[in-house]
Amino acid sequence: MKAPVRVAVTGAAGQIGYALLFRIAAGDMLGKDQPVILHLLEITPALDALKGVVMELNDCAFPLLADVVATDDANVAFKDVDYALLVGARPRGAGMERKDLLEANGKIFGPQGKALNDHAKRDVKVLVVGNPANTNALIAQQSAPDLDPKCFTAMVRLDHNRAMSQLAEKTGKHNTDIKKMIIWGNHSSTQYPDIHHATVDGTAATDLVDQAWYESDFIPTVQQRGAAIIKARGASSAASAASAAIDHMRSWALGTDEGNWVSMGIPSDGSYGIEPGVIYGYPVTCKDGKYAIVQGLEINDFSRARMDATEQELREERSAVEGLFAK
Numbered sequence: 001m002k003a004p005v006r007v008a009v010t011g012a013a014g015q016i017g018y019a020l021l022f023r024i025a026a027g028d029m030l031g032k033d034q035p036v037i038l039h040l041l042e043i044t045p046a047l048d049a050l051k052g053v054v055m056e057l058n059d060c061a062f063p064l065l066a067d068v069v070a071t072d073d074a075n076v077a078f079k080d081v082d083y084a085l086l087v088g089a090r091p092r093g094a095g096m097e098r099k100d101l102l103e104a105n106g107k108i109f110g111p112q113g114k115a116l117n118d119h120a121k122r123d124v125k126v127l128v129v130g131n132p133a134n135t136n137a138l139i140a141q142q143s144a145p146d147l148d149p150k151c152f153t154a155m156v157r158l159d160h161n162r163a164m165s166q167l168a169e170k171t172g173k174h175n176t177d178i179k180k181m182i183i184w185g186n187h188s189s190t191q192y193p194d195i196h197h198a199t200v201d202g203t204a205a206t207d208l209v210d211q212a213w214y215e216s217d218f219i220p221t222v223q224q225r226g227a228a229i230i231k232a233r234g235a236s237s238a239a240s241a242a243s244a245a246i247d248h249m250r251s252w253a254l255g256t257d258e259g260n261w262v263s264m265g266i267p268s269d270g271s272y273g274i275e276p277g278v279i280y281g282y283p284v285t286c287k288d289g290k291y292a293i294v295q296g297l298e299i300n301d302f303s304r305a306r307m308d309a310t311e312q313e314l315r316e317e318r319s320a321v322e323g324l325f326a327k
């Protein structure tokens, strides 16, 4: 059996946390041969609830769960961690403008970035789930000057999975038949789900669906899926978000399948003409614990306009938070 790795989860007593921790402890994220020590971070008022979650984790008697650390101190939560899933965030309150939301989250992700900088393993893999995920990831990254900027990623995998599921349903195939889906840009309603490179059971997706469906049905459905779930369930996506977080980390740590790729929000290096530095959804392949942007894809005018629109939103978000990086 391998030596245990340390996995931090913030917002651990929240609804995504509740759907996430048990799957990590069961080995779904890092494999059935990889023991884990869970580091759970919550705000002080949620520590009692967190205690209950820890009791349940223990009651599962998971063979792979080596230990649990539960705390309200980020310096303890991120000590020596190999993986960090930043789920806890400040939700948008009534009458809150986007700027207020970014600022409130800056107060969370700045200090957490600094704590990761000071305490985490040097090759820590950080996934930000808490919204606005891309810009929260940027704040944490900019507050961690001693860590490689590539350690910080944001989750667009739920959007990626939603897009695969929609295309599978439309074409009467299974989601395992869908390859090479892409979510470009921000995890927000400006995200661009791109099927131009996708295949369905080996056939180009664009040969199987018409442009009207793609433009007027598929794209808005994927972009607004989160809102549709809130309307139906009376609560935001939790199990599917947790599942996507598991998928994101698993791909990053254990690699992507040959002949396929996944979408990850990562620091732009200027690929595809995107402003360097913003955390942008890209198609990536992963190998040996590292991700690489898929290069050389042809981008038509339809895609270009949408990729630029979501980039513009990320540039604006970045301008709004530039003063919030923790030093």
Ligand code: NAX
Binding pocket: 010, 011, 012, 013, 014, 015, 016, 017, 041, 042, 043, 046, 087, 088, 089, 090, 091, 108, 128, 129, 130, 131, 132, 133, 155, 156, 157, 158, 159, 187, 226, 236, 237, 238, 241
């Ligand atoms: P919950 O409100 O159920 O849970 C959040 C938890 O975070 C709470 O227990 C809270 O006490 C804790 N928390 C708040 N501030 C904290 C801090 N500074 N340190 C540690 N813990 C803190 O929300 P949940 O439904 O679990 O969603 C969590 C986040 O995921 C939200 O920001 C949500 O918008 C975001 N989502 C992101 C998605 C994505 O695809 N990137 C999809 C799902 C989800 O909407």
